[in-house]
Amino acid sequence: MNRFEYVRAGTVAEAVQALAADPNAKFIAGGTNLLDLMKYNVERPGRLVDITRLPLDRIEERDGALRIGALVTNANVAYDARVRAKAPLLANAILAGASAQLRNAASTGGNLLQRTRCYYFYDEATPCNKRVPGSGCPAIGGVNRIHAIFGTSEHCIATHPSDMCVALAALEATVQVSGPQGERSIAFADFHRLPGDTPEIDTDLTPGEIVVSVDVPTTDYGTHYTYLKLRDRLSYAFALVSVAAALELDGATIRSARLALGGVAHKPWRNREAEALLQGKPATRESFQAAADLIVGEAKPQSANGFKVELARRAIVRGLEQAAAGTPQSLTDKRIA
């Protein structure tokens, strides 16, 4: 790990100021991703601004939304009674990821800002456009079994690794940020970006901005939902494909549908056309297959991840079936029902 200056921030304003004072500074909260990357020399901040003492560790209920402070740990979000009652999809997605120890440390803001787990990004000895812009992308044509099938560019095919963010995308959360220019809100769909020709930029945050909280609407998606995660082992592994599915039903008819995929793109992947296609349709396998076909029809697999296309198609159908039946995927019995 490199040597760095250490600053402990007492207020959000102090944190923003301490970050702005050094272009090579980083915030640190849980540290579970940043310290890992620093040990690999992928991140080499000249200054760490410790934000763990900021008063951002509360969950509050406010007009139709749960406001989750940026420092609330992943575990404290997942086990919060209000979250479990009003946004169970979010709780389930969080508990499908990482380990208990990591969830006890990792923060809400840090979950949003975690970097890809692409092997080449992590390996300083190889080129990577995300780590060293312009150096190339050996994942294209290389070892890319875990990589993206949607929204890739010729410069980067990395995926965003979060489970929590897939649920936040489906639930249309809003990210509240603060920075040198003041405060603003970012719609979740606009928070993460596609790689394009600047894969080194993961999010819409501008330099010096800090995530303050995440607002999760308390919608009617609390009954018919599931988070279905498919991976190489049953626990403690990143998704090859995951599906956050939520439905509002009128009897057997779909009033509205939300669908977001993880493990398949540089950001949680949504297809509004497919969601619109489901609206007003009967909640049947045929409807779900039509939506799945529409989504995977746009897939562009790499040399070694073609299996993800069919895996995603089936996961979407299965996820929508679980949601429609009101039987979310079990967090402990990993057989797919």
Add this chain to the structure above:
Amino acid sequence: MLIESGSPVPADTKVGISLTINGEARALQVAPWTTLLDLLREQLDLTGTKKGCDHGQCGACTMLVNGTRVNACLTLAVMRDGAEITTVEGLARLANPGGGSNGLHPIQEAFIEHDAFQCGYCTSGQLCSSVGMMNEGHAHSRDEIREAMSGNLCRCGAYTNIVDAIEDVMQPGATQGAAR
């Protein structure tokens, strides 16, 4: 030097922090890039906690920080200023406060009873993780215990006996005989 909110501590400067480690209050000088794991193993000779992967993937370094289990390899000591730390060396004291550390924590006794280890390298992390899991109170069935302990790898494959040991502490007698 002391940490003052908003004032940068220059690189290469040690800072003063206080930690309560296994019941003992300690005033310590640490370089900011020292992980909690390295502080305990390298500076304080508390080598019961093991360094496995050093990347949060194996769980060998699991310890309790303010009663909550975390990977000590992925947290900086300076960020934990003021915290209460319990390592495997302090589990017995946790079970018998004031009773010294001669005995064992019930989970340690259960690990011996159920033969829940072979080489032992992951064991201190497994023990601290088990106690943290029981503090959390979310796991009740065997499946839930397995899921809740999935952040602790055991390459000898003692998993079945580890779950037996935990179940025995949570529900005494539950797996008596099953392990033999």
